[in-house]
Amino acid sequence: MNPAFSKGLRPGLYAITDEQLIPADQLVAAVTAALRGGAVLVQYRDKHSPDSVRLDQASQLQGLCGEAGVPLIINDDPQLAKRVGAAGVHLGQGDQTLTDARNLLGDDALIGITCHGDLELARLAHDQGADYLAFGRFFQSATKPGAPPANRQVLAQARQFGRPTTAIGGITVHNGADLITSGADLLAVVGGLFGPGDVEQRARQFSRLFADHHPLYPFHP
Numbered sequence: 001m002n003p004a005f006s007k008g009l010r011p012g013l014y015a016i017t018d019e020q021l022i023p024a025d026q027l028v029a030a031v032t033a034a035l036r037g038g039a040v041l042v043q044y045r046d047k048h049s050p051d052s053v054r055l056d057q058a059s060q061l062q063g064l065c066g067e068a069g070v071p072l073i074i075n076d077d078p079q080l081a082k083r084v085g086a087a088g089v090h091l092g093q094g095d096q097t098l099t100d101a102r103n104l105l106g107d108d109a110l111i112g113i114t115c116h117g118d119l120e121l122a123r124l125a126h127d128q129g130a131d132y133l134a135f136g137r138f139f140q141s142a143t144k145p146g147a148p149p150a151n152r153q154v155l156a157q158a159r160q161f162g163r164p165t166t167a168i169g170g171i172t173v174h175n176g177a178d179l180i181t182s183g184a185d186l187l188a189v190v191g192g193l194f195g196p197g198d199v200e201q202r203a204r205q206f207s208r209l210f211a212d213h214h215p216l217y218p219f220h221p
């Protein structure tokens with residue numbers, strides 16, 4: 001079954017920021033480069049900075065993404081998403097519940113859920129109204145070394161839910177193609193995008209992988 005793309009979701013590169021990798025004064029330039037290279041979704045993920053910094057940075061990214069017509073997702077924090085007018089939120093299994101986030105943000109919000117490698121978690125997330133299902137980690141991740149591993153087969157099995165799937169964890173331009181052919185609609189990337197080197201060029205390379213391997217890319221709603 002083709003997944004239901006709605007609320008501005010499209011297959012492609014999902015750029016995720018990290019405050020330990022991207023110096024604060026380079027955040028806007030780094031995300032601008034990712035957008036220029038074709039990122040179709042951006043997540044603001046900052047696990048450590050003070051609330052005032054997170055509010056300021058999330059507002060700046062919302063401005064950038066708004067101009068680019070790309071949805072901004074806030075990691076962990078539905079309240080911050082509401083405050084800055086972001087498109088939605090990403091929630092893990094230990095975060096606030098999908099139901100609480102939906103009640104706060106409304107039906108139009110984009111809510112993604114971490115399902116690790118577990119189809120039952122995916123079923124639950126689907127039944128509760130998740131807009132995308134995230135699976136991982138598929139490779140060793142320097143950003144989150146302790147994330148539980150997932151098997152590529154889960155991507156094909158998750159097609160039954162008719163929701164876009166995201167793959168995450170150690171993804172690079174060299175190992176991403178297999179995940180797309182296995183069924184990933186989005187590749188969520190931190191280090192393989194924002195690590196040292198030319199971010200825009202790497203974003204373009206990821207976009208090329210989708211052009212070559214995803215049946216619905218480029219997706220025009």
Ligand SMILES: Cc1ncc(COP(=O)(O)OP(=O)(O)O)c(N)n1
Pocket residue numbers: 043045075076090091092093094095112114134135144166168188
């Ligand atoms: C797209 C995407 N997938 C998975 C995660 C991980 O979420 P979570 O398990 O809540 O872990 P933290 O990111 O909060 O450390 C994600 N953020 N994005």
Ligand SMILES: Cc1nc(C(=O)O)sc1CCOP(=O)(O)O
Pocket residue numbers: 114116135136137138140141142143144147148168169170171188189190191192
């Ligand atoms: C935030 C996160 N969640 C994961 C999961 O498996 O749920 S892996 C991960 C880190 C992704 O960063 P990188 O692209 O640098 O590996």
Ligand SMILES: [Mg+2]
Pocket residue numbers: 075076090091092095
């Ligand atoms: Mg989380």
